[in-house]
Structures are given as C-alpha cells and as structure tokens.
Amino acid sequence: MRRAYFKFSWIAAALLAPQLLIVFVFFYWPSAQALYWAFTLEQPWGGGNTWVGFDNFRQVLSDPYYWSSVRVSVIYALATTVLAMSMALILAMFVDRQLAGYKAYRVAIIWPYAVAAPAVGLAFQFVFNPGAGLFSYINTIAPGWWDLSKYPWQAVTAIVIAGAWKQVAYSFIFFLAALQSIPRSLTEAAAMDGARPLRRMMDLQLPLLTPTFFFLLVINITDSFTDSFGIVDTLTGGGPFRATDLMVYKIYADGFRGFDYSGAAAQSIILMLLVMALTFVQFRYIERRVHYT
Amino acid sequence: MIERTPVLNFATHAILIFGLVIILVPIWLAFVAATQTLQAVNSAPVEFWPGDQLLVNLAEAWALSDFGPKFVNTLIVATGVVIGKITLACITAFALVFFNFRGRVLIFWMIFITLMLPLEVRIVPTYAVAANALTPFQTIMDWTGISWLIKAVSGVEVALEWNLLNSYTGLILPLVATATGTFLYRQFFLTIPDELVEAARMDGAGPLRFLWDILIPLSKTNIAALATIMFVYAWNQYLWPLLVVTDRANYGMVVVQLSDLVPDQLTTGGGTPTWHLAMAATLVVMLPPIAIVILMQRWFIRGLINTDK
Structure with missing residues (x-):
C-alpha cells in the first residue's frame, strides 16, 4: 500500500464530485427508478403509482412472448459466442505462428471491431436479402425457399451470423495477446523435446489459454445480451412474428412503443440480475486467472 | 527457432x-x-x-442522409465523450490513489459496480432522467422536506428542471461515466513509486501541480489507448442517440441515419429497394472508426486489453 499521500482536502472532494454526480444521476437513480416502476403500476388518468408487489413480474413471466424472447436471446447468445470464439481461436493460433504477412492478417481480422452494430445489421440485411444479396443464388434454384422476412429460423440464423461476425475481432485480440505472452523458453523447450507445431498447439498453447477462454466466454455472452440492439434493429426489426425479439429489443419496444413502463422495468430488472450474475462469474474467473510469466 | x-x-x-x-x-x-x-x-x-457508380451513389447517399452536419455532430459528441471520459477517469483515479481518506474503497466500488448496469438494460428510466436531469435532486428535496422548508421561508416553489433531450449535453453526459477508464488509470497510478510523490512534495508541489506536471505527462500512453477505444465506442453509439434526439436535423448522428435507410416497406413504399444507396451510406458511416483502429492499432489493442472491456 502507498505510504506517501496528500492530505485530504477540498481538492480531493472536488476531483471526485463530477464522476460521483454523473454516476448517481445516470446509473443509480435510473436503476432505483426501474426497481420502483417494476413494483408499481401507473394509474391511467394520473394520480401517481400504486404498489402492486410482484404483479408486474408475474405478468411478464406468464407472457408467452416474453419466454420466446428469452429463448431466442439464449440461442443467440450461445450460438454467436460459440461461432465467434471458435473462429477467433483458430485464426489466433495460426496468426501466432508469425509466418510472412502475419501483420497484414492481424489488421484484416481486427478492423470489424470498429464497425457499428447497425452498419453490420444493414450490410448483412443486404447479404441475406432474398432478392438482391448472396442468397439470391439459392432463390434462383429454388424460388421462395430463402426469405428472411417469412421464415423465423432464417431470421435467427441471420442475426446469429451477423452478431458472430462482429464479435470475432474482440476474442481474436485477446487470444492473440494471450498466445504472445506465452514465454518463448517454454515453446523452445517443447520443440527441443520433439514437439512439432501442431502438437505444441494442442498440448502447450491450448491449456495455457484456458483462463482467457473463460474470461472471453463470459464477456461474449454478456455482450450478446446487451449489445445486440443495433444488429436486430436494422437486420430484422424483431420479426418475423417476433422471432428475433431479443430481450433488450423487447424492453425498448415495450417501453417506448407500448409505453408499458412497469412491464419494461420488470424486464430490465430481470436482465440486470442476469448481467450481474454473469459479471460475478467473470470476476471469480479473473481472480483465478493463471499467471504463467 | x-x-x-x-x-x-x-x-x-x-x-x-x-x-x-x-x-x-x-x-x-x-x-x-x-x-x-x-x-x-x-x-x-x-x-x-x-x-x-460508386461516386454517384456516395454523393446521392450523402445528400439523402444529410451527412454533412451529421458528421459535425458526431465528431462533436465523440470528441466530447473522449475528453470527458479521460478527464473523469484521470481525476477520479488520482483522488482515489493519492489522497488518504476513509471511504476510498467504497467510492471505488461505487464507480466500478456501474459496469454491471450497461445503458441498454436501464434504458427506459435513463431516458426519463434525461428528460429532466435534476429529477433526482427534486425528488430528494421533496422527500426530505427541504422544498417545503424553502417554500415556507422564501415563498419560492422549488421546481428544478434541466432538459437534456435534443442537446449535445444529453448525448454526451450519460456516456462519460467510466468504470473501465477509472480502473485503468487507478492501475497505472498504483505503479507510481512513493519516492516520486515524496520528491514532489519536498519540492513544494501541491496535488494539482503533481497531477498536471508529473502524472499527466507520464500517462500519455494511457491517454492514447483510452482515446482510441472511447472514440470508436462513442462514434458507434446507436440506441442512446436514437432516443435522446428527436430533432434529427440539428442533433442527428451519422450511425442513427442508417435506421432510415433500411429498405423495407416503410422507406420504399413498395417500390424497388434502394440497396445501392443504403450500402453507400453504410460504407461512409463505418469508415472513420475503421481508419482510427487501423492507424492507431498499437494503442487500440493496448487499451482494449488493459481495460478488459
């Protein structure tokens, strides 16, 4: 711990105040407000909110649309995470061999991180478009077979691929950094013992990546719950038949289009608990991060 | 080998x-x-x-989406968010690391825990606060009876109002709180040796001079790393500007313009979808952050990995 300090004075208070004020007004207050709305119901003709206990939650949890939204969110989270992480892992492993041109490969894999989610959604809407995009080929062979705006499973596939495409770069950067922090002496010792590159990948690099792997697993799942709005909004708009109505999208739609603040707040609280649980898991794994240097 | x-x-x-x-x-x-x-x-x-037809389409998409002023707006907001985040992260971490007072740990956790509350999950109530950013204080004053007291003493009805909708402040302010940035700065400040603090004090430097003349020059790499990821983050904001700005002509941001270009029944009215324009606009919108990431690659990777987010 530090021995040399400045004495606490008005300066320290003035330095802390701005961030604390912003955090209070834009984080803690809205969260408390969400909690308040979740347990109350606004009277239709004004006159304040009345306490309704767990009624809002009961209503949300008995709504089949909510459960289908949860189901598709989970599918989306798992599928994008698996796709993006496995692709990132393979690419990082081979980029790490540092053959000729590896810097060019690295840049080419990293840049999608910078593309805004709605831009990804829009680009993929074109790619998957039945009339004009890549999939128009399928429709010239079997007309009407591919139509995002008609078949739910196709819409879900589309947002999963778009979401995974966007997340590859992030996992790739972390995998590559972890691979590059493996001490050279370790690799050389393995090579001296006769382990060829593929053997080293399987028996040396992969086990050493475990902590990074768990960290990325949780981050990717959390992100796919909170970060999917832009993609869904421009790619499918939640349709067809609410098939791609992810949890964040539903909160937005219920709150701002349906003006159902209490229902949206109850959903927000559930999502908050979910994100908190995931963050908690993440901290446990970060604590146990293996240090190999 | x-x-x-x-x-x-x-x-x-x-x-x-x-x-x-x-x-x-x-x-x-x-x-x-x-x-x-x-x-x-x-x-x-x-x-x-x-x-x-690239140039023709770019020109048409540019005019259609009114990208000129939108780029200016986005640049203003992104710059504001970057400067705000870095300043807040720096001064908060400085106060937490170099001053000795009780409650330091508590304040650090109060800021750090906001990581668990991403904007998307608290979107509805945050929007309500943005409509009047002083609601929290008004409510507290009403509850504690201070409003009543002020009214009884001076006869003035307390009605605080500060509407953030359709303003740069509203676009920037809710985004500048930064748990990750504060964390990154704190980690960096913890590596500053005690001797440096003692030497500075011995030479008669107060805390602010120490911060300005010694710590900020030392943290240049931190600033570059944070600035890169925060710029990309701010530029790509979508949900928040979509809600806060209804007056798109004056305060619209480029990414939000994409939502108008989705070629569906609504925009084409059953006509031929204008994919060429939608894609031209998409290219225009994604180019600046991509350029930043490629040009500032080193800082970008460092910032991303050090903040763990």
Whole structure:
C-alpha cells in the first residue's frame, strides 16, 4: 500500500464530485427508478403509482412472448459466442505462428471491431436479402425457399451470423495477446523435446489459454445480451412474428412503443440480475486467472 | 527457432486466407452494391465485381442522409465523450490513489459496480432522467422536506428542471461515466513509486501541480489507448442517440441515419429497394472508426486489453 499521500482536502472532494454526480444521476437513480416502476403500476388518468408487489413480474413471466424472447436471446447468445470464439481461436493460433504477412492478417481480422452494430445489421440485411444479396443464388434454384422476412429460423440464423461476425475481432485480440505472452523458453523447450507445431498447439498453447477462454466466454455472452440492439434493429426489426425479439429489443419496444413502463422495468430488472450474475462469474474467473510469466 | 514445416505453412496460409474471405465477403458485397445502379443491384444473382457508380451513389447517399452536419455532430459528441471520459477517469483515479481518506474503497466500488448496469438494460428510466436531469435532486428535496422548508421561508416553489433531450449535453453526459477508464488509470497510478510523490512534495508541489506536471505527462500512453477505444465506442453509439434526439436535423448522428435507410416497406413504399444507396451510406458511416483502429492499432489493442472491456 502507498505510504506517501496528500492530505485530504477540498481538492480531493472536488476531483471526485463530477464522476460521483454523473454516476448517481445516470446509473443509480435510473436503476432505483426501474426497481420502483417494476413494483408499481401507473394509474391511467394520473394520480401517481400504486404498489402492486410482484404483479408486474408475474405478468411478464406468464407472457408467452416474453419466454420466446428469452429463448431466442439464449440461442443467440450461445450460438454467436460459440461461432465467434471458435473462429477467433483458430485464426489466433495460426496468426501466432508469425509466418510472412502475419501483420497484414492481424489488421484484416481486427478492423470489424470498429464497425457499428447497425452498419453490420444493414450490410448483412443486404447479404441475406432474398432478392438482391448472396442468397439470391439459392432463390434462383429454388424460388421462395430463402426469405428472411417469412421464415423465423432464417431470421435467427441471420442475426446469429451477423452478431458472430462482429464479435470475432474482440476474442481474436485477446487470444492473440494471450498466445504472445506465452514465454518463448517454454515453446523452445517443447520443440527441443520433439514437439512439432501442431502438437505444441494442442498440448502447450491450448491449456495455457484456458483462463482467457473463460474470461472471453463470459464477456461474449454478456455482450450478446446487451449489445445486440443495433444488429436486430436494422437486420430484422424483431420479426418475423417476433422471432428475433431479443430481450433488450423487447424492453425498448415495450417501453417506448407500448409505453408499458412497469412491464419494461420488470424486464430490465430481470436482465440486470442476469448481467450481474454473469459479471460475478467473470470476476471469480479473473481472480483465478493463471499467471504463467 | 528454426523449423522446416512446408506443409503446415501452406495449411496455415490456406486457413488464414479462408478466414479472411469469410470476414471480408459481407463488406465486399456491400461495397460492390454501393458501386452499382438501382437496376443492377436489384437483379439476381448478386454481382461480385464493382461497377462504376460508386461516386454517384456516395454523393446521392450523402445528400439523402444529410451527412454533412451529421458528421459535425458526431465528431462533436465523440470528441466530447473522449475528453470527458479521460478527464473523469484521470481525476477520479488520482483522488482515489493519492489522497488518504476513509471511504476510498467504497467510492471505488461505487464507480466500478456501474459496469454491471450497461445503458441498454436501464434504458427506459435513463431516458426519463434525461428528460429532466435534476429529477433526482427534486425528488430528494421533496422527500426530505427541504422544498417545503424553502417554500415556507422564501415563498419560492422549488421546481428544478434541466432538459437534456435534443442537446449535445444529453448525448454526451450519460456516456462519460467510466468504470473501465477509472480502473485503468487507478492501475497505472498504483505503479507510481512513493519516492516520486515524496520528491514532489519536498519540492513544494501541491496535488494539482503533481497531477498536471508529473502524472499527466507520464500517462500519455494511457491517454492514447483510452482515446482510441472511447472514440470508436462513442462514434458507434446507436440506441442512446436514437432516443435522446428527436430533432434529427440539428442533433442527428451519422450511425442513427442508417435506421432510415433500411429498405423495407416503410422507406420504399413498395417500390424497388434502394440497396445501392443504403450500402453507400453504410460504407461512409463505418469508415472513420475503421481508419482510427487501423492507424492507431498499437494503442487500440493496448487499451482494449488493459481495460478488459
């Protein structure tokens, strides 16, 4: 711990105040407000909110649309995470061999991180478009077979691929950094013992990546719950038949289009608990991060 | 280390090139679409080779989406968020690390825990606060009876109001609180040796002079790393500007303009979808952050990995 300090004075208070004020007004207050709305119901003709206990939650949890939204969110989270992480892992492993041109490969894999989610959604809407995009080929062979705006499973596939495409770069950067922090002496010792590159990948690099792997697993799942709005909004708009109505999208739609603040707040609280649980898991794994240097 | 692995080397290149193709194909198709005429872009099957209409389409998309002022707005907001985040992170971490007072740990956790409350999950109530940013204080004063007291003493009704909708402040302020940035700065400040603090004090430097003349020059790499990721973050904001700005003509941001270009029944009215314009606009919107990431690659990677987010 530090021995040399400045004495606490008005300066320290003035330095802390701005961030604390912003955090209070834009984080803690809205969260408390969400909690308040979740347990109350606004009277239709004004006159304040009345306490309704767990009624809002009961209503949300008995709504089949909510459960289908949860189901598709989970599918989306798992599928994008698996796709993006496995692709990132393979690419990082081979980029790490540092053959000729590896810097060019690295840049080419990293840049999608910078593309805004709605831009990804829009680009993929074109790619998957039945009339004009890549999939128009399928429709010239079997007309009407591919139509995002008609078949739910196709819409879900589309947002999963778009979401995974966007997340590859992030996992790739972390995998590559972890691979590059493996001490050279370790690799050389393995090579001296006769382990060829593929053997080293399987028996040396992969086990050493475990902590990074768990960290990325949780981050990717959390992100796919909170970060999917832009993609869904421009790619499918939640349709067809609410098939791609992810949890964040539903909160937005219920709150701002349906003006159902209490229902949206109850959903927000559930999502908050979910994100908190995931963050908690993440901290446990970060604590146990293996240090190999 | 010298190994001869010709077969594996070939396989490595093959796998990497295959991966690159998967990553590049969607954007390549978007680019090709942006170079074609309305008829060509809507004729199946899809083209793989660019046409000659790129500049025409870019100009038309630029005019259609009114990108000129939108770029200025986005730059203002992104710069504001970057400067705000870095300043807040720096001064908060400084106060937490270099001052001795009780409650330091508590305050650090109060800021750090906001990581668990991303904007998307508290979107509805945050919007309500933005409509009047002083609601929290008004409510507290009403509850504690201070409003009543002020009214009884001076006869003035307390009605605080500060509407943030349709303003740069509203776009910037809710985004500048930064748990990750504060954390990054705190980690950096913890590595500053005690001797440096003692030497500075011995030479008569107060805390502010120490911060300004010693710590900020030392943290230049931190600033570059944070600035890169925060710029990309701010530029790509979508949900928040979509809600806060209803007056798009004056305060619209470029990314939000994309929502108007989705070629569905609403925008085309049953006509031919204008994919060539939508894709041209998509290219325009994503170019600046991509350029930043490629040019500032080193800082970007460092910032991302050090903040763990």
